[in-house]
Amino acid sequence: MSKKVIMTEEDIKRTLARIAHEIIERNELLKELILVGVHTRGVPLAKRLAADIENFSGVKTPVDTLDISLYRDDLSSLDLKPVVKLTDITATVDGKSIVLVDDVLYTGRSIRAAMDALIDLGRPKSIQLAVLVDRGHRELPIRADYVGKNIPSSRHEEIKVNLKETDGIDEVAIVSMSTAKEGQ
Amino acid sequence: MRTKQKDNPTLQLKPEVSAKTAVWRHHHVLDVDDFTSEEIETVFNTTRAMKEVLSRPIKRVPTLRGKTMVNLFYEPSTRTRLSFELAAKYLSADVVNLNASVSSVAKGESLVDTLGTLQALGADIIVMRHPHSGAPYIAARYTEARIVNAGDGWHAHPTQALLDLYTIHEHKHKPSLKGLKTVIIGDIMHSRVARSNMWGLTTMGIEVTLCCPPTLLPIGLGPMGLGNKQLPPVNIEPNIELALDKADIVMTLRLQRERQKSGLLPSIREYIQLYQLTEARLARAKPDALVLHPGPVNEGIEISPAVAHGKQSVINEQVSNGVAVRMALLYLLSGSQKQ
Numbered sequence: 001m002s003k004k005v006i007m008t009e010e011d012i013k014r015t016l017a018r019i020a021h022e023i024i025e026r027n028e029l030l031k032e033l034i035l036v037g038v039h040t041r042g043v044p045l046a047k048r049l050a051a052d053i054e055n056f057s058g059v060k061t062p063v064d065t066l067d068i069s070l071y072r073d074d075l076s077s078l079d080l081k082p083v084v085k086l087t088d089i090t091a092t093v094d095g096k097s098i099v100l101v102d103d104v105l106y107t108g109r110s111i112r113a114a115m116d117a118l119i120d121l122g123r124p125k126s127i128q129l130a131v132l133v134d135r136g137h138r139e140l141p142i143r144a145d146y147v148g149k150n151i152p153s154s155r156h157e158e159i160k161v162n163l164k165e166t167d168g169i170d171e172v173a174i175v176s177m178s179t180a181k182e183g184q
Numbered sequence: 185m186r187t188k189q190k191d192n193p194t195l196q197l198k199p200e201v202s203a204k205t206a207v208w209r210h211h212h213v214l215d216v217d218d219f220t221s222e223e224i225e226t227v228f229n230t231t232r233a234m235k236e237v238l239s240r241p242i243k244r245v246p247t248l249r250g251k252t253m254v255n256l257f258y259e260p261s262t263r264t265r266l267s268f269e270l271a272a273k274y275l276s277a278d279v280v281n282l283n284a285s286v287s288s289v290a291k292g293e294s295l296v297d298t299l300g301t302l303q304a305l306g307a308d309i310i311v312m313r314h315p316h317s318g319a320p321y322i323a324a325r326y327t328e329a330r331i332v333n334a335g336d337g338w339h340a341h342p343t344q345a346l347l348d349l350y351t352i353h354e355h356k357h358k359p360s361l362k363g364l365k366t367v368i369i370g371d372i373m374h375s376r377v378a379r380s381n382m383w384g385l386t387t388m389g390i391e392v393t394l395c396c397p398p399t400l401l402p403i404g405l406g407p408m409g410l411g412n413k414q415l416p417p418v419n420i421e422p423n424i425e426l427a428l429d430k431a432d433i434v435m436t437l438r439l440q441r442e443r444q445k446s447g448l449l450p451s452i453r454e455y456i457q458l459y460q461l462t463e464a465r466l467a468r469a470k471p472d473a474l475v476l477h478p479g480p481v482n483e484g485i486e487i488s489p490a491v492a493h494g495k496q497s498v499i500n501e502q503v504s505n506g507v508a509v510r511m512a513l514l515y516l517l518s519g520s521q522k523q
Contacts, residue, residue, distance in 0.1 A: 040204075067233060070245040070275075070515070080205035081516050083226075084233040120242060 006151055007172035012132070015148040016045070019130055020052035022146050027097055030059040032125070034093065038102040038114050039067045039085040044165035045132060046101035064089045066100075071113035093122040099146075103161040105131040108142035133172060135159050206230065208516050212324045212331040215340035217383040224349060224388060230512035231350050231505070237274065238508055248277035248518055253309040254302050257334070258284040261313055263479060263503060264334050264343070268311045271510035277309075295319060299327045309517060312336075330517045338374050344478050345380035347509040349388065351502050352433055355474055362389035367427045367469075369395045369459060370437030370486050373402050373448075377478045378437055382416040393419040395427035396459070399448040424459055431469040435476045436461050436487045452485065461487045466496065474498050
């Protein structure tokens, strides 16, 4: 029942820089690109990626935010409602290449919801997915285009992504359930 | 420390209160007297997100797909019923309107029987307006569906109070709602809007002054609830000029002429003379004071046309915020589990 740190601040920084390079490599028309952070931790990750992309290529990519609460498939079975955060897509998504950014890819249901939410806003040219951690256990046919780190995990474990912007510290850790509860 | 919960099916079985889940513990919305300020903040934040949905070219999200909302109205209403209907449709719920005057209610069916029928037909949320105070509380006891009070007698109109509060919040939350001064002018006695607003405003730390002819003031209200914790603490100032002095928010109420036959007012003309909100009177309030009215407006009676359509009036904003606030409430109520 212990917490094991998988990625340190330095690891996260290096990984995001690598993903930024990969995004530049795979998208010839960087000007047509929009990074969309999925609330909550996808938003600071998208901002960091945009800063890296600007550093490496000189192109400033817009960062928008997306909330998926209204698109979840488990709403009627949840007693406590998720907080609905603001979706802020400033420009049209029509014809744009979108890179969705989230912290952990797990069942794939959040990403399904995120894609539905995006498509309600218009018709993007393409949607790609960047995640800091892929922990497996997919329940839908979804895969990420850019993966920071593959962390094979058991369903009884929990992947905690902490970011300075939201949690005060940069760290990815793997925790077993009982410890996770004490942590709250 | 926060944890990654949203994709973890095991954790969802035992949701814990965290930054991810909204502060909200209501199974029904019957009045705002049992709302905490945190819950009202939850309504504000959710409403803000709903306004973004309303700003889209295609105003529809799949949130309440497969849910059925019934509008059960025992009293006439245009804007409240329409507002609920649109709110539910924008969230992809199915909506049925039941007007009591043309239904089996007219044949003598009791409220409890009607609710039983609606439940058997699969209603998930029942929005109810009733001429008797307390009727939605009875309804909540006799059905599994969620009840939203859309106005009961003289008692409460919680969704109107929350949309009024949200409209105030949008304009005045910086730096803070605390300490703002509100004046409610008009027929307080017969006004469920005023009653719910007194609760909502005082919960958010806003000062409330009631201004009306003494015959239209309900018994028992006063500063500190006159020692009765069952009542919200309000000030009373029957003189409109004094009441409006340095006010931040001015709420006018509709003079319910259908309820003025009992001689509580000598005449409508006298009421206009003493209590109409005119430009000259409004000038005593702060220059950026907001003017609210729950509608429908009797222009030239409780409010002069110049004020109703003036720069300080937010009456139209109230109507459009009403849809977003009701979307937020329907979303927050849409869970499956019993209280």
